[in-house]
Amino acid sequence: MKWQRRARLIIAVLAVAFAVVVAFAYKRRPPAPAAAAVPRLDPSAVLESTGGRVERFRLSREDVRVEYEKQLTYADGSNRMMGVRVVTDDRNGRSYTVTGKEGKVGQNESTIQLDGDVRLVASDGMAARTEHAVYNSSDGVMSAPGPVEFANGRMTATGVGMTWDKNRDVLWILDKAVVHVAKDDKGGPPTDITSGRAGFARRDRYMRFENEMRMERGGQVIEATNATTHLSPDEKRIETVELRENSRMTAPRGGVGALRSLTGRDIDLTYREDGETLERALVTGGAVIQLAGAGNGPGRQIAAGTITISLAPDGSTPTALTGRDNVQLTLPAEGTAPARTIRSASLDATGEPGRGLTHAKFTGSAQYRERGPSVDRSATAAALDVAMKPGMSAIEEARFSRGVRFVDGKMTATSAAARYDLDKGILELTGSEPTAAAPHVVNDQIAVDGTRIDVTLAGPKMKATGNVKSVLQPAARDAGGQSATKRPSMLKQDEPVNITAASLDFDGAASKAGYTGGAQLWQGDTSVKADTIAIDDKSGDLSATGSVTTTTMLKDVDNETKQRVRSIGTAQAFKYEDGMHRTTYTGDAHVSGSEGDLTAPKIELYLKPSGDQLDRMEGYESVTFRNESRRIKGVRLTYTADDQRYVVTGAPVTIADECNRESKGQTLTYDKAADTIVVDGNQQIRTETKGGGKCQ
Numbered sequence: 055m056k057w058q059r060r061a062r063l064i065i066a067v068l069a070v071a072f073a074v075v076v077a078f079a080y081k082r083r084p085p086a087p088a089a090a091a092v093p094r095l096d097p098s099a100v101l102e103s104t105g106g107r108v109e110r111f112r113l114s115r116e117d118v119r120v121e122y123e124k125q126l127t128y129a130d131g132s133n134r135m136m137g138v139r140v141v142t143d144d145r146n147g148r149s150y151t152v153t154g155k156e157g158k159v160g161q162n163e164s165t166i167q168l169d170g171d172v173r174l175v176a177s178d179g180m181a182a183r184t185e186h187a188v189y190n191s192s193d194g195v196m197s198a199p200g201p202v203e204f205a206n207g208r209m210t211a212t213g214v215g216m217t218w219d220k221n222r223d224v225l226w227i228l229d230k231a232v233v234h235v236a237k238d239d240k241g242g243p244p245t246d247i248t249s250g251r252a253g254f255a256r257r258d259r260y261m262r263f264e265n266e267m268r269m270e271r272g273g274q275v276i277e278a279t280n281a282t283t284h285l286s287p288d289e290k291r292i293e294t295v296e297l298r299e300n301s302r303m304t305a306p307r308g309g310v311g312a313l314r315s316l317t318g319r320d321i322d323l324t325y326r327e328d329g330e331t332l333e334r335a336l337v338t339g340g341a342v343i344q345l346a347g348a349g350n351g352p353g354r355q356i357a358a359g360t361i362t363i364s365l366a367p368d369g370s371t372p373t374a375l376t377g378r379d380n381v382q383l384t385l386p387a388e389g390t391a392p393a394r395t396i397r398s399a400s401l402d403a404t405g406e407p408g409r410g411l412t413h414a415k416f417t418g419s420a421q422y423r424e425r426g427p428s429v430d431r432s433a434t435a436a437a438l439d440v441a442m443k444p445g446m447s448a449i450e451e452a453r454f455s456r457g458v459r460f461v462d463g464k465m466t467a468t469s470a471a472a473r474y475d476l477d478k479g480i481l482e483l484t485g486s487e488p489t490a491a492a493p494h495v496v497n498d499q500i501a502v503d504g505t506r507i508d509v510t511l512a513g514p515k516m517k518a519t520g521n522v523k524s525v526l527q528p529a530a531r532d533a534g535g536q537s538a539t540k541r542p543s544m545l546k547q548d549e550p551v552n553i554t555a556a557s558l559d560f561d562g563a564a565s566k567a568g569y570t571g572g573a574q575l576w577q578g579d580t581s582v583k584a585d586t587i588a589i590d591d592k593s594g595d596l597s598a599t600g601s602v603t604t605t606t607m608l609k610d611v612d613n614e615t616k617q618r619v620r621s622i623g624t625a626q627a628f629k630y631e632d633g634m635h636r637t638t639y640t641g642d643a644h645v646s647g648s649e650g651d652l653t654a655p656k657i658e659l660y661l662k663p664s665g666d667q668l669d670r671m672e673g674y675e676s677v678t679f680r681n682e683s684r685r686i687k688g689v690r691l692t693y694t695a696d697d698q699r700y701v702v703t704g705a706p707v708t709i710a711d712e713c714n715r716e717s718k719g720q721t722l723t724y725d726k727a728a729d730t731i732v733v734d735g736n737q738q739i740r741t742e743t744k745g746g747g748k749c750q
Contacts, residue, residue: 096134101127118142118191120166122157133159138168140189142220149177150220152189152196164192172198174218180206180256182225184216194220202227204254207289208236211252223257231263238290242330243272249281259285267297272330273306278321291329297321303335307346308370311410311445313363314344314353331369337361345372345410345446352386354446358401366407371445375411377401383414385449392426394449396438403446410445422452431511433460435472449476457489462511469493469507481509492521499539499562499591501525516560522569524558526551526589539565540594542630543665544580544606544637551577553587565591573598579607579620584628594632602628602639609667610648618666621647623657635661635669645671649693650681650700668695677702683712684731686722698726709733 096102103125123137138157143149155170166189174182174196182205184198195217202216204225215228231252235245250265261283263269269276279299286293297303301321305313313332319339326333337343341361345354359379366373381401387393399418405411420438424431436456442449452474454460460467460474460481470485470493483493484506493507495516505520518524528548529539541547556571566589569575573587575596585600598604602625607618626641637659639645644653647668654673662669673679673691679702680686688704702722709731710716719733 096126098128099126099134100129103127120157120159135159138166140166140168142191142194148223151175152187154187165190180204180225182216182218187216196220206254206256208238210234210236211254213252222255224253224255226251226253233261240328242328245269245271256289259287259289261285269295274332275302275304276323277302286329291327292325293329294325295321295323297323301337305332305370308368309445310346310348310447311354311372311405312346312370313365313372314346315342316344316361316363317342318361326367326369331367332365333369334365335361335363337363341377343375347386347388348447352388354386355382355384356401357382357384368407371405371407371410372403373405373407373411375401375403375414377403381416383416385446387426388448391448392424392429394425395423396440397421397423398438408444412442412444412446414440414442414446416440420454422454431460431462433458433472433474435459451475455485456487458483462514463497465495465497465509465511465514467493467495467507467509479511481511483507483509493518497527497562499527499565500560500567501527502558502560504558513561513563515562516558518558518560519556522555522558524553524560524567524569526553526567526591529591539591540632541591542589542594542596542632543635543663544596544630544661545577545665549577551575551589553589555587567591579605579618581605582628596628596630596632598628600626602626604628604637604639607666608647608661619648621645621659621668623659625657635663635665637661643673649695649698650679652680652691653678654691670694677704681724681726684724685710686724688722700724700726707733 104123106122106125119141121139121141122135124135126134135157136155138154140152141149152168152172152174154168154172156168158167168187168189170185172184172187182202184202185200187196187198189196198216201214202212204211204227211227211231211233213227213229213231216226217228218225228251231249233247233252237244247263247267247269249263249267251263253262255262263281265279267278267281276295276297278297278301281298282296283292284294285291298320301318303316303321303323305315307314316335316337318337318341322336323332324334325331338360341358343356343361343363347353356375356377358377358381360377362376363372364374365371378400381398383396383401385394396416398416398420401414401416403411403414405413416438417436420435422433422438433454435454435458439453440449441451454472454474456470458469458472460472467481467483468490469483470487470490473482483495486492492503492505495502495507495509497514502516502518502522502524504518504522507516507518509516527550529541545551553569553573553575555569555573557569559568560566569587570585573584575582575587582598582602582604584598584602587598589596604623606621608621610617610619623639623643623645625639625643629638630636639657640655643655643657645657645659649668649671652671652673654675654677656674658672659668660670661667671693675689677689677691678685678687679691679700686702686707686709688702688707690703692701693699700723703720706718706720707722708716708718709722717733721734723732
């Protein structure tokens with residue numbers, strides 16, 4: 055510096071003047087003996103001094119002070135000092151002291167090179183050590199190329215290479231950084247960190263780690279390409295950690311539903327006031343959260359573009375979670391439960407301390423899937439609400455809304471809303487919307503519409519209520535033409551059967567369907583109306599009760615072309631038994647067709663195996679038969695279609711013609727083809743006829 059050079063020049067001039075004065079004052083004295091030469095440290099030095107201090111002032115306050123035990127000055131203006139001590143202050147009142155065994159000051163005195171046990175110590179306790187360093191007083195930066203050690207409170211660090219910016223109060227370890235934070239006074243776990251580079255910004259209260267950071271803390275492992283840790287005002291605890299690129303956090307194993315790991319491009323971690331317990335996490339860029347399963351079983355996984363999770367005071371139990379962009383929840387198979395996945399655009403989940411997440415709402419094209427050795431189910435809807443057992447250990451109930459489509463093997467269900475009880479395996483379909491006027495279920499056996507449909511998936515079984523409409527599908531056949539089900543032969547096997555009623559009870563495993571409340575069945579010209587209708591597709595039986603009316607088309611045996619003729623029956627009860635091809639009407643039974651008109655308490659029609667032609671008709675108890683102009687009454691009637699013969703027995707049998715002429719006997723035989731009637735009595739009375747002559 056100019057002022058220093060001027061000072062030296064003035065001192066030199068004064069020294070010469072002083073020497074002249076002394077010479078004149080003592081010139082007559084005898085010469086003193088020559089003093090012994092002082093050994094020089096460096097012959098090339100132009101000046102050597104012992105002890106000293108160099109000060110720099112900036113705006114009337116001391117900025118840098120360099121102290122030394124010895125100093126050598128060279129012709130180029132550079133200085134070499136021994137036992138160097140550099141003291142500087144910052145704007146926050148901190149002072150910093152740098153010491154070294156040896157130091158060199160540059161020509162312009164802006165740099166000081168320190169060698170040998172170089173130490174940096176701050177007034178508040180921060181310390182660093184290395185073997186070689188250069189301090190630039192113009193910008194307040196000290197740099198060191200070799201191994202370094204750093205300490206600040208409970209934290210110690212080592213590495214290779216260092217820079218310290220006094221003005222910004224930032225220290226960087228440039229390579230192979232290893233950081234250790236000891237336990238706190240409360241016994242909190244120690245922390246160990248490794249990274250390619252590590253920076254400590256004390257004024258701004260953060261630590262920066264670059265080039266593959268790994269942090270281990272109380273069983274928690276945090277990894278990322280780069281990370282920034284923000285500290286509390288007293289620098290004693292961590293407030294937040296920002297992980298950037300290839301970020302991952304693994305937590306120690308907790309109970310069911312506890313946080314196990316976070317992965318994503320970037321992760322922001324927020325800690326509670328103790329600086330140890332995790333309070334919240336934000337994961338972005340391919341976010342994946344893993345929650346613990348039971349015991350050593352697989353955990354639950356939530357993936358999304360972005361995930362935010364809040365944790366209970368234990369730092370492990372999730373109490374709230376949001377996911378956005380391509381959300382997927384995966385529950386792996388456990389025991390007999392199949393694997394389950396849910397996908398949607400967004401997810402909002404809630405829970406409570408001690409229980410974890412227990413409710414989740416998926417919105418935006420929700421997709422549900424179950425897969426297992428014997429299960430393949432899927433569902434789609436605009437939204438899905440899921441109720442879960444504590445810790446998201448299992449799904450208890452799933453509620454779908456808007457545009458619901460549920461597929462289970464060969465069964466497909468659609469509705470405006472659906473509730474799926476997973477433990478019971480029951481699907482409840484309700485609601486109405488423009489695209490689904492009523493719940494609808496279809497499989498290879500039946501199609502059903504109703505105001506409400508409850509489906510037990512095992513079977514399946516169905517209970518439908520409210521304006522039920524159903525279609526029994528044609529019987530499916532295998533490659534050999536065989537079918538596992540059997541439609542009543544009075545119905546066509548290759549055509550669907552329509553049935554409506556107020557309610558339906560269907561058992562797919564048993565192939566049984568029961569309809570109640572204004573039930574009506576029809577297939578082409580064949581129909582059955584009754585209060586209740588039941589169909590058994592295993593046996594091929596059909597039954598109905600309550601104000602029964604049946605309509606069938608049977609081939610007329612009295613016609614060479616076998617023209618189909620309508621047959622109508624009414625009764626209080628109706629039953630068709632396919633094994634016997636028998637139709638039974640009971641309770642005010644009435645059958646009318648080409649074979650005549652018959653009423654009786656009980657009527658049986660036996661069909662031929664084809665199911666479309668009458669083989670025999672039986673009437674029991676007080677029968678009344680009408681055919682053309684005749685009326686026959688008796689106890690029992692038997693009609694055989696092949697010979698078109700009626701046999702009526704009774705005590706007695708009566709027959710009346712169009713003129714109401716009446717004949718009685720024990721047995722009446724009517725041959726329709728020959729149009730002859732024989733009435734036989736017992737041995738005493740053969741026949742008895744009343745009336746006679748032309749009708750009056």
